[in-house]
Amino acid sequence: MVMNFVFTEGKYNGSTITILGRNPVLHHVRELLxxxxxxxxxxxxxxxxxxxxxxxxxxxxxxxxxxxYVLHY
Incomplete structure (x- = not known):
């Protein structure tokens, strides 16, 4: 799965985050990058x-x- 999150307000307005990984939907908890x-x-x-x-x-x-959970500079 690939998904983009777009921020439209506040300090992060105009910034985006992309997540990527396997999303086995029948698992209760999944972890992506x-x-x-x-x-x-x-x-x-x-x-x-x-x-x-x-x-x-x-x-x-x-x-x-x-x-x-994001670490950015």
């Missing part, structure tokens, strides 16, 4: 813990929590 990106997050590194709270196999709807 922060591979850096733009603005204040250039050369950033870190990880994301993804937790699924609700997953409906019929509709494929889900409630998912993302906790992002």
């Amino acid at each position: 922060v591979i850096g990106d733009t603005g204040l997050f250039r050369f950033a590194r870190g990880y994301v813990e993804i937790r699924t709270h609700v997953f409906d196999l019929k509709t494929l709807d889900a409630v998912v929590e993302y906790n992002v």
Whole structure:
């Protein structure tokens, strides 16, 4: 999975973070990498813990929590 988070307000306005990794959706907790990106997050590194709270196999709807831990310069 590849996903970009875009900040639109405050100190990080205009900066982005890209996460990358395997996302086995049937696992309760997954971990993906922060591979850096733009603005204040250039050369950033870190990880994301993804937790699924609700997953409906019929509709494929889900409630998912993302906790992002980032080290940037």
